[in-house]
Amino acid sequence: MMMRMEEGHYVRMSNEEKETLSHEYEYQVAKDIADYLKNEDMCVMNEEEICFLTVHIIGKRINYISDIESCLVDVLPERIEQLMNDLFCFLNDLYGIDFSNDFYLKKALGVHILAMENRMRFDTYLKNPMLKMIKKNYVLAYLISVDIWLFLHPELNVVYSEDEIAYFTIHIQYSLMRNHFQRKKSVLLVNNLNSSSTELLSYELLQEFNEYMEITDSIHIRELSEMNIKHYDLIISTASITSQNIPVIQIAPILDQTSIHKIRTFFTEIGYRSLADFLVIENIFIKAKFESKQDILRFISDTFQIDYNHFQLKEDVGNMAMEGHIAVPQMIADINNVQELLITLDKPIVWDQEFVQCILFILWPKQFFFKYQELYNLLQKLVNDSDAIEKIISLDDEIQIIHFLKSYH
Numbered sequence: 008m009m010m011r012m013e014e015g016h017y018v019r020m021s022n023e024e025k026e027t028l029s030h031e032y033e034y035q036v037a038k039d040i041a042d043y044l045k046n047e048d049m050c051v052m053n054e055e056e057i058c059f060l061t062v063h064i065i066g067k068r069i070n071y072i073s074d075i076e077s078c079l080v081d082v083l084p085e086r087i088e089q090l091m092n093d094l095f096c097f098l099n100d101l102y103g104i105d106f107s108n109d110f111y112l113k114k115a116l117g118v119h120i121l122a123m124e125n126r127m128r129f130d131t132y133l134k135n136p137m138l139k140m141i142k143k144n145y146v147l148a149y150l151i152s153v154d155i156w157l158f159l160h161p162e163l164n165v166v167y168s169e170d171e172i173a174y175f176t177i178h179i180q181y182s183l184m185r186n187h188f189q190r191k192k193s194v195l196l197v198n199n200l201n202s203s204s205t206e207l208l209s210y211e212l213l214q215e216f217n218e219y220m221e222i223t224d225s226i227h228i229r230e231l232s233e234m235n236i237k238h239y240d241l242i243i244s245t246a247s248i249t250s251q252n253i254p255v256i257q258i259a260p261i262l263d264q265t266s267i268h269k270i271r272t273f274f275t276e277i278g279y280r281s282l283a284d285f286l287v288i289e290n291i292f293i294k295a296k297f298e299s300k301q302d303i304l305r306f307i308s309d310t311f312q313i314d315y316n317h318f319q320l321k322e323d324v325g326n327m328a329m330e331g332h333i334a335v336p337q338m339i340a341d342i343n344n345v346q347e348l349l350i351t352l353d354k355p356i357v358w359d360q361e362f363v364q365c366i367l368f369i370l371w372p373k374q375f376f377f378k379y380q381e382l383y384n385l386l387q388k389l390v391n392d393s394d395a396i397e398k399i400i401s402l403d404d405e406i407q408i409i410h411f412l413k414s415y416h
Contacts, residue, residue: 008050008060017055017056018058020055020058025054028058028061028062033065034057034058036061037058038057041060062126084121087121090117090159090162091116091117092107094116094159095113098151098154099237099374101339101373101374102151102374103375103378104151105238106182109182109186111182112181115178115181116175116178119175120159120163123171127168135171137173142173142176142326142327142329144387144391145176145177145179146335146390147387148179148180149172150327150337152176152179153324154321156171156175157320157324169324187376191219191220192219192377193220193221193241194212194221194222194223194239194240194243195224195226195241196208196209196212196222196224196225196242197228197242197243197244198225198228198246199227204260208262209225215262215267215270215271216270216274224239228246236252236253237252241253241255242255243258245259252374254273254378256273280379280382281385281414282382282385282386282412283408283409283411283413285346285347285369286347286349286412288405290310290346290347291348291349292349293402293403294351294353295351295353296352297352297356298356300334300357300363303350303366304319304336307368311338311340311346313338318336321336326358328358328359328363329361329390331390331393332364332393333366333389333390333396334363335368335390336368337368337369337370337371338368338369338370338371339372339373339375340371340372341372345372345375345379345382346370347369347370348366349365349366350365351364351402364400365400367386367389385416398411399412
């Protein structure tokens with residue numbers, strides 16, 4: 008600032024901006040700093056420079072508020088509150104993860120966005136020294152944060168910053184760990200018999216499947232139309248019903264072996280999938296001779312018939328290249344099952360400042376999180392396993408790659 012002022016370059020602010028900032032507590036801190044600099048004969052700051060320093064202090068202070076502390080003060084204006092509600096609906100539609108009841112996440116993200124708006128308005132940027140580590144260790148949370156940025160960009164007109172995305176990732180990962188990872192599935196039990204039969208069925212289900220689920224509510228089928236089923240992960244019903252949003256398992260009114268097998272199959276299918284289960288030989292390309300990231304993105308978009316411009320934008324914003332010579336670009340589409348494509352290169356290429364020789368692309372169905380959570384955990388493990396990545400790169404036969412990924416747990 009002092010060098011800039013010596014050269015006659017001063018910050019310009021509107022009266023409205025100065026008036027707004029003058030009511031912030033940090034403005035008083037900035038004035039004290041200005042007084043100190045003046046008393047030490049270092050420089051004299053005008054009102055605009057004091058307000059600009061206020062913005063910096065707000066940006067620093069507000070990002071070190073904890074999730075809990077940010078909830079103790081009602082700091083979210085109505086437009087940010089509505090933005091958070093719209094954002095959570097958007098994420099639920101994409102990932103099948105309902106963040107709407109996470110009060111702490113709403114406040115933490117809202118506070119961060121308020122500070123970010125100030126920083127970006129005055130061209131100040133927040134560096135995240137743990138960027139690479141965050142991206143590599145919280146792959147799902149980072150991917151969600153990329154979509155948060157793509158959602159916020161047209162709403163707030165903020166410029167792209169991978170460092171800000173990494174800060175979003177911390178908030179999202181904390182929410183996932185509190186509310187979604189490794190939790191029992193919330194079950195709505197629907198019965199067409201009397202209440203005593205429902206109680207008996209609930210008891211029998213929990214005796215068999217207590218490690219997997221909790222029965223959040225038990226209702227008669229007549230009450231189903233009044234229920235908001237989006238709050239549940241699974242419906243178990245003794246009557247035939249359909250749901251567009253969450254899985255439904257129909258069982259017998261008295262829990263027999265057929266019903267037990269249906270439910271157990273549902274849970275074990277979730278837990279024991281491998282990355283090879285969705286990778287066909289035709290989508291494995293060994294020692295390929297691609298020259299650039301753009302060539303690979305174009306090839307993937309043509310193979311799966313996805314929009315190249317949107318795919319490129321998401322990858323440019325997210326930059327899913329990791330340390331360890333692997334990139335894991337991903338998209339979400341209206342499909343029924345996971346699809347994958349694996350490329351190993353004859354020589355490494357530069358992929359946004361990382362050397363990459365293995366590309367694993369995954370096309371996820373919408374609302375995939377509940378059904379494929381363990382599969383994503385396996386992807387997270389692979390990204391952090393440099394030996395496994397080197398093994399994949401070294402293999403020169405498609406069948407060997409399939410066998411290796413099937414045995415990788």
